[in-house]
Amino acid sequence: MSATSPDTGTPYPPVSVVMPVRHEEHHLREAVGSVLAQDYPGEMEVVVAVGPGRDRTREVADAMAAEDPRILVVDNPSGRTPDGLNAAIAASHHGVVVRMDGHGALSEGYVRRAVEVLEETGAANVGGVMLAEGVGDLQQAVAVAMRSPFGIGAARFHVGGGAGPADTVYLGVFRREWLDRVGGYDTTFTRAQDWELNHRIRESGGTVWFTPDLTVTYRPRASLGDLARQFYTTGQWRRQVVRAHPGTLNLRYLAPPVATALVAGGAVGGLLWRPLWALPLGYAVAATLGGAWIARDQRPGVVARMPAVVATMHLTWGAGFLRGTGAPRRSR
Numbered sequence: 001m002s003a004t005s006p007d008t009g010t011p012y013p014p015v016s017v018v019m020p021v022r023h024e025e026h027h028l029r030e031a032v033g034s035v036l037a038q039d040y041p042g043e044m045e046v047v048v049a050v051g052p053g054r055d056r057t058r059e060v061a062d063a064m065a066a067e068d069p070r071i072l073v074v075d076n077p078s079g080r081t082p083d084g085l086n087a088a089i090a091a092s093h094h095g096v097v098v099r100m101d102g103h104g105a106l107s108e109g110y111v112r113r114a115v116e117v118l119e120e121t122g123a124a125n126v127g128g129v130m131l132a133e134g135v136g137d138l139q140q141a142v143a144v145a146m147r148s149p150f151g152i153g154a155a156r157f158h159v160g161g162g163a164g165p166a167d168t169v170y171l172g173v174f175r176r177e178w179l180d181r182v183g184g185y186d187t188t189f190t191r192a193q194d195w196e197l198n199h200r201i202r203e204s205g206g207t208v209w210f211t212p213d214l215t216v217t218y219r220p221r222a223s224l225g226d227l228a229r230q231f232y233t234t235g236q237w238r239r240q241v242v243r244a245h246p247g248t249l250n251l252r253y254l255a256p257p258v259a260t261a262l263v264a265g266g267a268v269g270g271l272l273w274r275p276l277w278a279l280p281l282g283y284a285v286a287a288t289l290g291g292a293w294i295a296r297d298q299r300p301g302v303v304a305r306m307p308a309v310v311a312t313m314h315l316t317w318g319a320g321f322l323r324g325t326g327a328p329r330r331s332r
Contacts, residue, residue, distance in 0.1 A: 012042035012115055015173075016092030017100050020076060020084025021061070022051035024102035027219065028060050034105035034217075035098075036068065040112050047072045048102075049088040051079030057102075082185040082193045089176075089184060097179060099171040099194075100216075107131075107215040114173035117211050124178035124206030125198060127169025128214025130157050135222075137301035141291075141309045142220035142227055144302065148294040151310055153252050156210050166210035168198040173214075178206050190325075191237035199245055224308060228316045235320025243324070253321070259283060260318030287311045 017035050021028060028048075035046050048061045050073060058073075065071040074091045076084035089097060096118065098111060110128075117126045132147055134140030145151030152158050157170040172194065182200045185193045198208045221227040235256065242249045266279025284307070291306025 010119070012040065012112070013096050014043035014045075014094040015040065015096040015098055015111060015115065016089075016094040016176075017044065017046045017098040017111075018049070018085060018088035018092055019046065019100045019102055020049045020051070020081050020088060021057055021102035022076075022079050022084075023053045023055055023057060025055040025057045025060055028057060028102050029064065030105055031100065031102045032064055032071065035100060035111075036070065037108075038106065038111045039109060040115075042115075043094070044111070045070050045072060045093065046100075047074060047088040047092045049074050049076040049084035049091075051076040051084060053079070080187070080190055082187045082189055085185045085193070086187065089179060095176045097174045097176050099174070101171065101218075103219055104130075105217040107217070110214055110216070111173070113211075113213050117209060117213070118173060118175065121207065121209050123175075123209035124201050125169065125172045125174045126209045126211060126214070127157060127172040128211055128216070129160055130170035130218050131215045132158075132218045132220050134220055137299070138224070138305050138309070139220055139222045140298065141295065141302045141305040142222075142313075144295050144298060145291070145306065145309050145313055146218075146220060150290045150294050151313055153255075156212075160212050161210070163211040163213070164209070166208050167202070168195045169208060169210050170194075171216060172198070172208075178204075181206075189237060189240065191234050192241050195238070196241050196244065199241070199248060224312050227309070228312050231313050232316040232320040232323075235317035236323060236325045237320075238317075239321045239324040256314050256318035257321040258318070260315045260322060263315065284311075287314070 019031065032046060048071065050058045050061050061073045065073045072091060074087050076087050096115060098114065100106065114126050132143035134143040146158060149159055156166055157168070178201055182197065182204055185197055189196050202208055221230055238253060242253065263280045263283050266276045270277035287310045288307040291310045292303055295303045295306045
């Protein structure tokens with residue numbers, strides 16, 4: 001028999017943890033292990049949707065499923081995140097759905113506390129902090145930037161803050177009825193599908209709730225090339241969110257593309273009129289000083305890498321937003 005919640009006196013409901021994964025051979029055991037190690041008093045299953053890839057992710061997933069009957073492995077033929085999420089949700093069985101990635105680790109007590117907050121607030125979705133942590137100097141510099149408003153903006157799931165309604169949260173713990181009500185993840189969104197789903201939940205009258213009680217450790221990209229590709233495509237798909245939902249556009253989204261346009265325009269225009277070079281030079285100074293400030297308590301190797309990391313995040317996100325995706329304007 002399941003334990004009961006101390007706040008409501010009702011049994012903890014069974015939960016399904018869904019994970020879309022691809023090329024996660026080296027992280028999958030840590031991610032799934034952080035789920036299975038939860039002290040959750042109710043029934044729990046883990047559904048891993050594996051996309052095609054060049055590494056041993058499928059073998060690792062199948063081996064874990066053979067070791068623990070709580071793990072179910074399903075196929076995600078397209079390899080795309082929204083398809084994998086929908087496939088895992090379709091194969092799951094329970095009324096509370098916990099969204100998880102193969103590149104992170106849940107904090108201790110995460111599932112228990114998330115279910116309690118769902119009950120306390122009546123929210124459709126609850127989530128917490130994406131706690132970026134790096135290993136080497138470059139990865140740690142990326143982590144520092146991702147935890148700072150200067151690096152990635154002021155969203156509470158990046159920088160923390162008080163509990164309450166939010167536009168979006170990291171990953172999320174959902175009432176299944178709300179996923180069914182809004183039709184699940186929109187498969188036209190290769191990226192930004194979490195933000196877009198939470199927007200539709202809010203538009204339908206549901207509450208998305210942020211609480212700093214929940215943290216998920218996230219391992220950032222470990223090279224500038226990987227970071228640039230990640231942020232470029234993220235910017236592209238955030239532009240698609242704005243195309244599909246024009247009312248979501250705000251000044252925070254416009255800052256990176258404006259900065260990118262000014263830096264690029266100044267660099268090219270300076271060939272004709274040298275004072276325009278003040279624009280890219282001014283940005284370089286700002287990135288250097290701002291990066292040094294947010295990394296002031298880090299080791300010297302991290303501080304030295306901050307200007308390149310900050311500039312990569314800002315300018316590739318901005319370039320992706322300006323370029324867009326060419327995807328259909330309407331979401332389902």
